[in-house]
Amino acid sequence: MKATQKDFARGLPSGATACGLFFFCGPDEAGASAAAERLVAALPDAGERVELSGADLKRDPALLGDEARSTSLFGGTRHIWVRASGEEAHDALQFLIETAEAGAGAAAPVIVVGTAATDKSRTAKLLEKRKDALVAMFHPPDLQNVTAAVRAMADTAGLRLGGDLAERIARAAGLDVRLAQSEVTKLALYCDADPQSPKPVNAEDHAAIGAATEDDGFAPLVNAVLGGETGRIGGEVRRMRELGLNPVGVALALERRAAQLAQIAAKIGSRGKIAALGPGEKMQLGIFFREERSMTQQFERWTQPATRGSRETRLDRLIPRLTRLHRTLLANSQAAELLLAQELAEIARYASRRS
Numbered sequence: 372m373k374a375t376q377k378d379f380a381r382g383l384p385s386g387a388t389a390c391g392l393f394f395f396c397g398p399d400e401a402g403a404s405a406a407a408e409r410l411v412a413a414l415p416d417a418g419e420r421v422e423l424s425g426a427d428l429k430r431d432p433a434l435l436g437d438e439a440r441s442t443s444l445f446g447g448t449r450h451i452w453v454r455a456s457g458e459e460a461h462d463a464l465q466f467l468i469e470t471a472e473a474g475a476g477a478a479a480p481v482i483v484v485g486t487a488a489t490d491k492s493r494t495a496k497l498l499e500k501r502k503d504a505l506v507a508m509f510h511p512p513d514l515q516n517v518t519a520a521v522r523a524m525a526d527t528a529g530l531r532l533g534g535d536l537a538e539r540i541a542r543a544a545g546l547d548v549r550l551a552q553s554e555v556t557k558l559a560l561y562c563d564a565d566p567q568s569p570k571p572v573n574a575e576d577h578a579a580i581g582a583a584t585e586d587d588g589f590a591p592l593v594n595a596v597l598g599g600e601t602g603r604i605g606g607e608v609r610r611m612r613e614l615g616l617n618p619v620g621v622a623l624a625l626e627r628r629a630a631q632l633a634q635i636a637a638k639i640g641s642r643g644k645i646a647a648l649g650p651g652e653k654m655q656l657g658i659f660f661r662e663e664r665s666m667t668q669q670f671e672r673w674t675q676p677a678t679r680g681s682r683e684t685r686l687d688r689l690i691p692r693l694t695r696l697h698r699t700l701l702a703n704s705q706a707a708e709l710l711l712a713q714e715l716a717e718i719a720r721y722a723s724r725r726s
Contacts, residue, residue: 372386373505376397376507376508376509380519380520383409384505384507392480395509396484397508397509398509405549416448418448421452424455425455425691429462435460440476449479452482454483456485456487457488458488464494488637514538517551518541520541520551521555525537525555529559529564530571536572540554553617557580558580590662592608596715597672599672599724607715612708626693628666628669632686633686633690642674669722673686685721
């Protein structure tokens with residue numbers, strides 16, 4: 372079956388939790404990931420999460436079936452979470468389907484978040500007509516949609532947002548629904564709110580816990596790290612602390628830029644040139660004039676082979692690393708700034724190396 376972004380804006384599509392294979396794709400990686408998280412939360416018995424990367428499955432397509440048909444250490448249920456780029460998960464999903472049809476047995480739910488893939492990809496075509504699979508594509512959000520999503524999050528958390536606060540949260544999160552959810556969760560904790568005891572919230576409450584906007588601080592830091600400008604990292608980290616930038620927000624900004632670079636690579640190839648794109652194509656890919664020089668430099672660095680003679684690019688390694696960083700920061704909030712600073716320096720050093 373196939374669902375749209377609007378279906379998920381209203382909740383979960385009818386019959387979604389009865390499926391066993393899920394493919395969330397499109398240029399809005401944040402929206403796809405958020406929808407996948409909501410789906411997992413709605414599964415009758417999601418159990419343990421087993422995380423795999425698309426690169427792992429590309430190297431060993433049988434790995435997905437092995438993990439999906441295994442039980443957890445204590446015999447409980449599990450679900451498989453795959454973060455892939457492009458068509459990395461296609462062969463593994465095809466192998467999983469073929470072995471199931473040959474009588475290999477039931478498998479745990481498999482959720483694939485496909486960066487730089489669309490609903491026209493081979494992976495989407497493989498799944499979209501199956502009754503046991505769901506394909507959904509997510510486009511870059513606009514302010515109105517994210518504002519509506521923030522209001523829905525607030526209602527669920529027991530918050531009554533006054534004035535234009537939902538829009539302010541959406542803007543402060545850079546239209547990233549995951550960061551917006553983080554802000555709403557923090558507000559609920561700050562105001563001691565829950566659905567059974569709703570609390571009114573105003574702009575002063577948000578100012579006390581709010582994240583800075585991307586324009587305020589994320590973009591220069593992202594450009595320094597992914598551009599391999601190691602000499603700027605120390606100053607950017609100090610500025611991050613002075614502005615009180617949310618470490619998870621910085622990680623999300625890096626993820627968004629990496630996903631954007633992967634989308635460009637899917638469009639023009641790793642050896643393509645951004646300068647050769649027309650104005651309309653650049654706009655569709657989110658390449659705007661003031662950022663074009665930085666993005667061109669980053670694209671050229673991160674589409675180089677990861678190692679001499681390798682078909683894997685540096686970008687193929689960066690995306691899962693940023694995903695792990697995001698999880699680490701969420702799990703270690705007290706040490707998040709230090710962990711982030713160390714990882715930013717490592718990524719910048721890697722970006723600065725010549726191929």
